[in-house]
Amino acid sequence: AQRVTQPEKLLSVFKGAPVELKCNYSYSGSPELFWYVQYSRQRLQLLLRHISRESIKGFTADLNKGETSFHLKKPFAQEEDSAMYYCALSGNSNSGYALNFGKGTSLLVTP
C-alpha cells in the first residue's frame, strides 16, 4: 500500500534559518515524488519533483530510497516561504495518474 507521512503539522522557523520539511513514504515499487505548495489564498501548485533534481525558490529535495524519505530543504528561509506544503507520491503510471498526498505541513517563517 502507498502511504505518505509528514510528521509535522506545523513548523515555525525564523527568517534566515534553515528549514527542513520531512516526508516519508511507503511504496513497494519505484515511486515518483513531488512537493506541492499552497500559499495563502492561492491554488495548490507544484513546487518540485524528484525526477527533475532541480532547485525551485531555493528549495531542494533528495529522494533517499534507503530511508524512504523525500525531505524538503532550504538553507535560508524567507517570510514568503510561509505556506502549506504537501508531499505526494505517484505509483504505477501504467494505470493512470493518481497522487497520494501527505496531510501537509504548515510552514511559518517569522521575522
Place this chain on the structure above:
Amino acid sequence: KAGVTQTPRYLIKTRGQQVTLSCSPISGHRSVSWYQQTPGQGLQFLFEYFSETQRNKGNFPGRFSGRQFSNSRSEMNVSTLELGDSALYLCASNSRQGANGELFFGEGSRLTVL
C-alpha cells in the same frame, strides 16, 4: 492560458440530495483528476479521466461518480449526500498521458452538507 476552472465555487446541500460539480481543464489538457480535501483526511484521490475514460479510481463509495466529455471537461457527481461529504473538491488537469506530469489545480468547489 486560462487556468483550471471549477463551478460552482460554493454550494450548500442537505443530506440525501445529490450534487454535480464541474471542471474545465486547461486548454489542451486531456487528463482530469478529482481530489477531496477535508481537515481530517487531507487530500484524497477520487478518480482520474483521460480521453473520456476513467483510468484510476480512489477508495470512495459508489455514490461518487464522474465523467469526462469529448472536450475534456469533467463533472463529478455525489448522490445521497452525507454530512461527511462536506469538503473542498479539487479538480486538476495534466497535459501528459502518464505520470510525473505537473498537476494544475483549480480553486475548488466547497460543498457543505447540512
